[in-house]
Amino acid sequence: MDQSFPANPYFLLTPGPLSTSQTVKAVMMRDWCTWDDDYNLDVVQDIRQQLVSLATTASGYTSVLMQGSGTFSVEATIGSVLPPRGRLLVLANGAYGKRLAMISNRLGIDTLVHDSGEIERPDLDRLESTLKKDRKISHVAVVHCETTTGMLNPIDELGKIIKAYGKIYIVDAMSSFGGIPLDMDALGIDFLVSSANKCIQGVPGFGFVLAKRNEIEKTKWYARSLSLDLFDQWKTMEDFPGKWRYTSPTHTVRAFQQALTELAEEGGVAQRNQRYQSNYEILVTGMSNLGFTCLLPANYRSPIITSFYNPDEPGYDFNTFYESLKSKGFVIYPGKVSVADTFRIGTIGHVFPGDIENLMEQVKTSMSWS
Numbered sequence: 001m002d003q004s005f006p007a008n009p010y011f012l013l014t015p016g017p018l019s020t021s022q023t024v025k026a027v028m029m030r031d032w033c034t035w036d037d038d039y040n041l042d043v044v045q046d047i048r049q050q051l052v053s054l055a056t057t058a059s060g061y062t063s064v065l066m067q068g069s070g071t072f073s074v075e076a077t078i079g080s081v082l083p084p085r086g087r088l089l090v091l092a093n094g095a096y097g098k099r100l101a102m103i104s105n106r107l108g109i110d111t112l113v114h115d116s117g118e119i120e121r122p123d124l125d126r127l128e129s130t131l132k133k134d135r136k137i138s139h140v141a142v143v144h145c146e147t148t149t150g151m152l153n154p155i156d157e158l159g160k161i162i163k164a165y166g167k168i169y170i171v172d173a174m175s176s177f178g179g180i181p182l183d184m185d186a187l188g189i190d191f192l193v194s195s196a197n198k199c200i201q202g203v204p205g206f207g208f209v210l211a212k213r214n215e216i217e218k219t220k221w222y223a224r225s226l227s228l229d230l231f232d233q234w235k236t237m238e239d240f241p242g243k244w245r246y247t248s249p250t251h252t253v254r255a256f257q258q259a260l261t262e263l264a265e266e267g268g269v270a271q272r273n274q275r276y277q278s279n280y281e282i283l284v285t286g287m288s289n290l291g292f293t294c295l296l297p298a299n300y301r302s303p304i305i306t307s308f309y310n311p312d313e314p315g316y317d318f319n320t321f322y323e324s325l326k327s328k329g330f331v332i333y334p335g336k337v338s339v340a341d342t343f344r345i346g347t348i349g350h351v352f353p354g355d356i357e358n359l360m361e362q363v364k365t366s367m368s369w370s
């Protein structure tokens, strides 16, 4: 097989799709039959098992894969695990938290939102007093790494309160799973959602949900959608091992398996986290030496993506800066915060400390305004 590919013209310093290895892309060069064991058992079932072992060391957890981008898996989860008379409390502090509430409202689910603003963490006292008063709340959902800003939410402290009141705990760990160590059993998480094209470093096309087995088992007939019926998708994958209900993104799925192999070869999630952490530290040190300021205080930040203020200089223009960096091999990301004028740089994907050092050189030569 000819495995030579054109080199990527630039690194994607974005939170997904992100830069992937040539070997992840190479395994997509063959076709798969969706009812054959070569695919269902050797690829899909293997992935499902590997995901569970990345999520926890405890038993009693299972996984389900779902076609579409990450949002489809979030919508499948919210739409399928809330019972008809459930009430969802969403803890929001950015665009992805707001999206959880938007999905829930759109599905006609009774939804309550605690919005702490884009640059603050969820208020633990407010959460506790609300759960104490409002007995109708059945589920609580939060984003782990709020990709809008790069803020890391305290899923451990939140989980303690949520579990103390016996609520089902849903976490959107889209941009953190595989890049930040966690154990969903220790954290009390019942449903955790992520996707192929984030920290596992696969290509886009599907998402996945890790679930506490005895909780997903209770959700039969709750789904408000056919194609996004999480229970039915899971049950099919269980009863006909590895079978998806409708056409699956076979090439993407095979690429994801290779990405999991490469994650293990790197040394697992802890090692990958160290690489992202090194990328992040080189970025933040380099950028602050060049006069850039981070939006968030250090204790709120993640090694996933970092928000910087756009320089308040008359000659500065984000698009000019962006195009200059792009021509030098790095694609950065516009800001998404409404309370401040920012841009973002991601440090996840097939990107290494040497690449970020190189980026710092290119940022320096792209500062035409100073």
Ligand SMILES: *Cc1c(COP(=O)(O)O)cnc(C)c1O
Pocket (backbone or CB within 6 Å): 015, 016, 069, 070, 071, 072, 096, 143, 145, 146, 147, 172, 173, 174, 175, 195
């Ligand atoms: C990427 C991401 C999503 C899903 O986005 P898609 O564009 O649908 O893949 C959801 N939540 C968070 C926190 C994300 O970073």
